[in-house]
Amino acid sequence: MFTIASVGRMVLSGAAQLIYPNACWTCGVLMPPEQGPVCSHCHPLLTVDPFPACPRCSSTVGPHLVLESGCPACAAESLPFTGAFRLGPYDGLLREVILRMKRWSGEDLAEVIAALWARPMADRLAHLGVDVVIPLPLHWLRRWRRGFNAGDLLAMALARELKVPCWQRTLKRIRATAPQVAQKNPTARKENVKGAFRARPGFNLVGKTVVIVDDVLTIGATAGAAARALRELKPDAIYVAVLAHGR
Numbered sequence: 001m002f003t004i005a006s007v008g009r010m011v012l013s014g015a016a017q018l019i020y021p022n023a024c025w026t027c028g029v030l031m032p033p034e035q036g037p038v039c040s041h042c043h044p045l046l047t048v049d050p051f052p053a054c055p056r057c058s059s060t061v062g063p064h065l066v067l068e069s070g071c072p073a074c075a076a077e078s079l080p081f082t083g084a085f086r087l088g089p090y091d092g093l094l095r096e097v098i099l100r101m102k103r104w105s106g107e108d109l110a111e112v113i114a115a116l117w118a119r120p121m122a123d124r125l126a127h128l129g130v131d132v133v134i135p136l137p138l139h140w141l142r143r144w145r146r147g148f149n150a151g152d153l154l155a156m157a158l159a160r161e162l163k164v165p166c167w168q169r170t171l172k173r174i175r176a177t178a179p180q181v182a183q184k185n186p187t188a189r190k191e192n193v194k195g196a197f198r199a200r201p202g203f204n205l206v207g208k209t210v211v212i213v214d215d216v217l218t219i220g221a222t223a224g225a226a227a228r229a230l231r232e233l234k235p236d237a238i239y240v241a242v243l244a245h246g247r
């Protein structure tokens, strides 16, 4: 039988690993105590984009197709943001992790993923001179049901890495919207989120470079609606940073 003193001795001697083994946060494999938070197999899958992506909409593109004016998926679209950055396509482990972190109990995992994502993302945004990071807000009812907003955790981690402020209250979601995945086509997706956000006056974005953060970008309808609302505050440039792009 364990006493408090014997448990204390076990912790000090490192035997606590037997009680709380160091497991990878995403696949659960046991790791040496010094490794973490994810194993050496999962780490590159969560930090390195395996494909080239369009700098304007973040769709996967062919190796010789990257054009500043956009890719075949976005060239004809008028996007209200200057560019979009992703960690990778919405597929495989990244998709699985995003689905898990959206669950009610996913907050701890979301913290871990946010920290992993923020480092390479900050490197990719470094040349833009970002002034402010702004998360895409959930409607209060959805946030209440889920218990947290993964976008907040991603935005805070990115702001920490970039050493800039994270303004969580700049955007307000003024109406609840049906899930974008339930929308049948791009027009329905755009209509679904049209006017869903408002920028709160009192936040000075004049002349600033802003990054909006969300978990998944598909055709950019939701981030686009948020960017349109932010334009009221006259920022110089708006970029979007996401975990995954899921066309």
Ligand SMILES: [Zn+2]
Pocket (backbone or CB within 6 Å): 024, 025, 026, 027, 028, 029, 038, 039, 040, 041, 042, 043
């Ligand atoms: Zn793993």
Ligand SMILES: [Zn+2]
Pocket (backbone or CB within 6 Å): 054, 055, 056, 057, 058, 059, 070, 071, 072, 073, 074, 075
């Ligand atoms: Zn594109």
